[in-house]
Amino acid sequence: MIQINNLHKKFGKLVVLDGLDLEINSGGIFAILGPNGSGKTTLIKSVLGMVIPNDGDIKINEQSVLKKWEYRNQINYLPQIANFPANLSVKELIAMVKNLRPKEANDNDLIKLFSLEPFLDKKLGNLSGGTKQKVNIVLTFMFDSELIILDEPTTGLDPIALIHLKELIQKEKSKGKTILITSHIMSFVEEVADEIVFLLDGEIYFKGSISALKKQTNQVDLEHAIANLIAKENV
């Protein structure tokens, strides 16, 4: 599905991605993990075309995506901070995003799922962080795309919404979608992820299943396994 070859990205003098190679196959949930500043978001944004790499190539379905934009029609992206134009209402925002993407959307089911009906006519500027995140999720999941990228999807969600989110993710997985997730909530990752991609210093430090990771680090839970990975590096 996604092939990344020798990806380099510097912000000024700071090297964030340093010759990163990564291949992600179709289908399944991939958690991209790593300490703060390891390049998770940069990697995701490179795939989305929001960050322009200094070197290297990114291919989706065998096609290079650099300097292109049409391919984004096959990607659903949930950004980290949900902040929308304050003067639009929820309804208008959904209508707008639908308007911008030439494909079918099932927004009504999702609105019902997250009980957003009372907020439809409210201005986005007046919504709480959690509600905004729900709107964010609706916007992400309402399209049917091959690739779904979620950047910290759990932020601000109440337990019920969290359960719905997990269900949604599983449902998409069952349809054979490829899902990339970044999260700092290890329990969430452990629950949903099939495979872990661990980033450190701009390179892939580990890639494999959760059990393989636990085995490699001799830890029983993911949190410690990850901590172990980071600690080892620092020794």
Add this chain to the structure above:
Amino acid sequence: MFKILKYSFYDLMRSRWSYVYFAFYLALGFVLLFLNNDINKAIITLLNIIIVLTPLIGTIFGVMYFYNSKEFTELLLAQPIKRSTIFLGQYLGISISLTLSLVLGLGIPFLIYGLFESSAIFDFGLLLVVGSFLNFIFVALAFNVALSNVNKIKGFGYAILMWLFLAVIYDGLFLISLIVFNEYPLDKYSLFATMFNPIDLSRILILLKLDISALLGYTGAVFKKFFGTNFGLFVSLFVMVLWVVFPVWRINRKLRKKDF
């Protein structure tokens, strides 16, 4: 692009600031006309306000909108839309909504006052055209500054500095250069120096239409010959268009390398 334009435009049209801006011009128009009772004089006063305030407000709006809509922009960037489309749409959205505030805000009082029966209608029209150009120019310049500065405070500072430079400092340097090089023929130089600053160019354009050409002619025939004719007006407007096109072009260029 039209869709983005539409949404940016609606977004701004509903923001309080658009109304404040609109109300400001509306009040200004009424106050000027009903205190002065003289359209011609009101236009001179308006000139002073337009060449200073329109750029300033365009700059502030441009920078503010750019930084405040960062997340919205990111949302759009993840959609299957070209980058340049997004930013051009936003740029046009702001510029058009500001221009609308200006044109309606000033137009309504002048219409009520009986502009159409006045000979000043062309001067007034030119004033609005120039004001609109200044909106488009300064929003584009503000976008340029904002695109080059990730830091909001810095970007804001630079944008204000840019305005200050074009509105005040440039004229100061211009004045000093004229005094220092007093011995040399300065008409052509003045002409060029005016062209390189959209605020100066706007000022001169309106001043000439307001028949102050003779004052300028006093310094030499070059100015009068150039600006006094339709050719001069055409060239001036063309330069104004360049002042829009060039920053917009640079926005596009910057965008190709920009990370969000």
Add this chain to the structure above:
Amino acid sequence: MHKISILLITLLFSATSLFAKQIEVCATCEIKTIKEAISLADDGDEIIIKAGIYKEHGVILIDKSVKITGIDFPVIDGENKETILSVRADNFSISGLKIINVGQSYTKDFAGILVSRSNHFTIENNILEEVFFGILIEKSHNGIVRNNTVSGSGMNQAGSGNGVHMWHSSKMKVSNNTVFGLRDGIYFEFVKHSEIFDNISYENLRYGLHFMFSNNNEYHDNIFTNNGAGVAVMFSKFVKMKNNQFIDNWGSASYGLLLKEIYDAEIEDNLFSENTIGISVDGSTRINYKRNTFLRNGWAIKIVGACYENDFSKNNFLHNAIDLSYNSKINTNTFNNNYWSDYTGYDLDKDGVGDVPYRPVKLFSYIVHKTPETIVLLRSLFVDIINFSEKVSPVFTPDNLLDNNPLMQRTDDTN
């Protein structure tokens, strides 16, 4: 015998003046040309010229006190040859004629009507068209020139003359004339004790009124509009200028009024509107400017040479780009009780006089004076800023050049 003949001649003369005759001139009359009529006329006679076209030029009237009267504006067509009518006589009058097509010359001053060395005459109600010089009067006294319309179609200054031109004359009255399309509308040189009033002078190539070496004259209630360079008053003393209007003299070197080397003049109740320079003053001293209105000029008053002890009071300065341009750091002129539309002070005691003095000379006008090109920065924000700083602490402009009692309301004036 000798005595008798003198008596007879005297009788004859008095008889002719007692029984003045009328000589009619027309196409069907016995006398068909003006020249013939003049040759037949005696003192006191009236020549009546009836409507028609008379192609005559070089008509000369010498030493005969006759009255030449046109009926229904007979046309005297000079066919662009030379002076049409020359007079050297006392107590004559010319009225009701239409004189056209005066010859042009670069060496001779051909005129429609040329009067020289004459006294007590009246030239009125004539129409002079396509003239080189219109009415040219030299070395004459006590004449009246009124209700005439003089026009030319001069394209350049060298190829055109003046409308009403007076030279070395005195006690003249020039009134109610309309002059346009000439070099100078009205021209005075070495003329004394004369009056110019109620004239309209417009669209002349150079000056609406040109005034040189002419002392003790007064001109009032005239209107000068749209002349190439406005009105010039030069090298004269004791001139009174009242109630005139100087309007719309726009051009790179135009002004409403140019004063050069003028002493002891009174300039009162005039209107200066939309001129590039309202009044350009050069080397003029002891002039009182009172109750004038300066409206929307580029410069209201531009002082270029040394000017001392002038007094400006009760004038209105309304919306001029620059109210006053002053070239020197020394100032002996006084400004008091004027109304300045740019005045931003306040009047707390409500006596109609601003509590803060007004400085009519802005730093910008000083700079423009030094470097004229800087005018391109007119109405720039930067200029407002430096003007303000100069206002707060004057460095370049004379410290004492201020109106200590600026009015809060414009003074009442008839304009």
